[in-house]
Amino acid sequence: MDGIGTYKDKKEAFKWFLKSEYSLNKLDGIFKKIKSEKKKFKKNLKLAISNNSKAQYYVGSCYQNGKGINKNEKKAFEWYMKSAIGGYAEGQHILGFFYECGIGTIKNEIKAFEWYLKSAKNGYAIAQCNLGFLYLDGKFVNKDETKAFEWYLKSAIEGYAIAQYHIGNCYYYGKGTDKDETKALEWYMKSATAGYAEGQCNLGYCYENGVGIEKNEKKAFEWYKKSAIEGCAEGQNKLGFCYYSGIGTDKNETKAFKWYLKSAENECAVAQNNLGLLYFEGIGIKKDEAKSFEWYKKSAISGYAKGQCNLGYCYVNGIGTEINEKKAFEWYLKSAENGNAIAQNYLGNLYENGVGTEKNETKAIEWYKKAYDNGIEEAKIKLNVILT
Numbered sequence: 001m002d003g004i005g006t007y008k009d010k011k012e013a014f015k016w017f018l019k020s021e022y023s024l025n026k027l028d029g030i031f032k033k034i035k036s037e038k039k040k041f042k043k044n045l046k047l048a049i050s051n052n053s054k055a056q057y058y059v060g061s062c063y064q065n066g067k068g069i070n071k072n073e074k075k076a077f078e079w080y081m082k083s084a085i086g087g088y089a090e091g092q093h094i095l096g097f098f099y100e101c102g103i104g105t106i107k108n109e110i111k112a113f114e115w116y117l118k119s120a121k122n123g124y125a126i127a128q129c130n131l132g133f134l135y136l137d138g139k140f141v142n143k144d145e146t147k148a149f150e151w152y153l154k155s156a157i158e159g160y161a162i163a164q165y166h167i168g169n170c171y172y173y174g175k176g177t178d179k180d181e182t183k184a185l186e187w188y189m190k191s192a193t194a195g196y197a198e199g200q201c202n203l204g205y206c207y208e209n210g211v212g213i214e215k216n217e218k219k220a221f222e223w224y225k226k227s228a229i230e231g232c233a234e235g236q237n238k239l240g241f242c243y244y245s246g247i248g249t250d251k252n253e254t255k256a257f258k259w260y261l262k263s264a265e266n267e268c269a270v271a272q273n274n275l276g277l278l279y280f281e282g283i284g285i286k287k288d289e290a291k292s293f294e295w296y297k298k299s300a301i302s303g304y305a306k307g308q309c310n311l312g313y314c315y316v317n318g319i320g321t322e323i324n325e326k327k328a329f330e331w332y333l334k335s336a337e338n339g340n341a342i343a344q345n346y347l348g349n350l351y352e353n354g355v356g357t358e359k360n361e362t363k364a365i366e367w368y369k370k371a372y373d374n375g376i377e378e379a380k381i382k383l384n385v386i387l388t
Contacts, residue, residue, distance in 0.1 A: 037062075037068035038069070039068075041059070041062050041067070041069050044059050044062075048082070051082075053088035054083070056083035057083040057088050060075075060076045060078075060083060062076075063079060064103075073104035074104045076103075077095075077103065077104030080094050080095045080098060084118070089122035089124035090119070092118045092119035095115045096113070096115035096116040096130075099112035099115065109139075109140045112140060113141055116130050116134070117131065125154075128154045128158070128163065129151070129152060129160055129166065132155065132163065133148075135147040135151065136148035136176075145175045148170070149175065152166045152170060153167055161190070161199060162196060164187045164199060165187070165188065165191040165199040168183075168188040168191060168199065169184070171184035182212045185203070185206050185211060185212030186212075189203055191203075192223060192226070195230070197231060197235055198232055200224075200235060201224065201234050201235035201238060204219075204220045204224040204227060204238060205238070208220035208224075217247050218249075219248070221247060221248025224242055224248075227239075228259060228263075233262075233263045234268060236260075236263035236266065236268070236271065237260065237263040237271035239259045240262075240271065241256070243255040243259065244260075244283075253278075253283050256283070256284050257278050264295060269299045269302035269303065269304035270299070270304060272295045272302065273296060273304055273307035275295045276292045276295035277310070280292035280319070290321075292314070292319065293311075293314045293320025293321050296310040296311045296314055303338070305334075305340040306335070306340060308331050308338065309335040309342050309343040311331045312327075312328045312329075312346065313346075315327045316356075325350075326356045328356050330356075332347045332350060339374070341370075341374035341376050342376065344367050344368075344374065345368065345371035345378060347367045348363075348366075348367035349382070351363040352364035365387070368382050368386070
């Protein structure tokens with residue numbers, strides 16, 4: 001009853017606790033907690049008024065979260081400002097966040113960056129990691145992958161698991177530094193061991209594919225499972241794939257469906273496509289073309305090329321929906337432009353035969369060539385037919 005899975009509201013808590021045989025004891029505990037929070041707020045307020053920057057930060061957090069005092073974001077901002085000016089690194093970081101999001105004040109990206117930078121220079125690991133984000137994305141500042149790497153590294157060395165994950169990515173993709181799969185693995189390992197779900201997922205990927213370490217499907221499965229249980233959508237999808245394909249564990253279609261569903265509901269576009277396939281084939285669940293169409297559509301809208309291709313297939317064949325050749329063409333085109341070779345081949349066919357669009361032999365040839373270059377042998381046969 002601490003805000004997990006229910007509405008975090010004291011009146012709602014009271015209503016449910018009254019139904020419990022332990023209600024009086026638990027209600028007494030809540031009253032004591034409220035009383036304690038008010039007492040702690042008053043104590044810190046006195047210190048804050050005396051220019052204790054840490055206490056000023058605490059008072060700001062109380063106003064931000066309604067802890068021991070009524071929620072007031074404007075006052076939270078004011079106290080965080082005092083804390084930040086006093087040199088408290090956490091206060092500087094949260095002040096940057098308030099400026100970035102326009103909480104208790106007007107949005108100001110320049111000031112947001114300035115306070116993040118002050119906090120980072122004061123050694124606050126979360127702010128250092130945030131600076132890495134900003135430099136990598138070119139947000140509030142010119143994009144600079146080298147500086148992104150430098151700030152991620154400072155944060156990672158301080159033990160911040162999210163930064164350790166991002167440093168792993170920098171080494172894996174060669175962003176701001178040379179590619180180094182061994183170092184990528186090392187940082188993913190640190191992040192994963194610290195309990196960061198995305199780091200656990202990437203460590204699983206390293207074990208599955210032999211990145212920086214000898215391939216070990218059993219360990220890949222174990223790390224994907226940890227990541228999935230922690231709620232990482234990508235980890236849930238990977239775990240579903242392990243069960244589907246028998247990677248590091250026995251094949252289990254029911255469990256594959258279960259984890260694909262969790263991942264899909266967490267908006268992983270790849271899992272949404274995979275779930276569409278299971279419904280289409282009736283794997284781990286009763287065959288249901290309407291649901292297959294629904295999940296392919298979600299995946300496609302999220303921009304996943306395979307999902308877009310499969311949605312086009314549904315429209316052209318009337319799977320889970322009415323036949324709509326125009327929409328089929330539109331989705332095959334999106335998928336083809338996103339590099340999906342199967343969609344490129346289908347698109348060539350649509351142009352060749354005038355399905356969902358006007359006949360256009362030149363474009364048919366163009367897309368067949370792309371499909372063939374991307375490994376679709378069938379496209380070569382179709383090219384030969386057109387060109388002879």
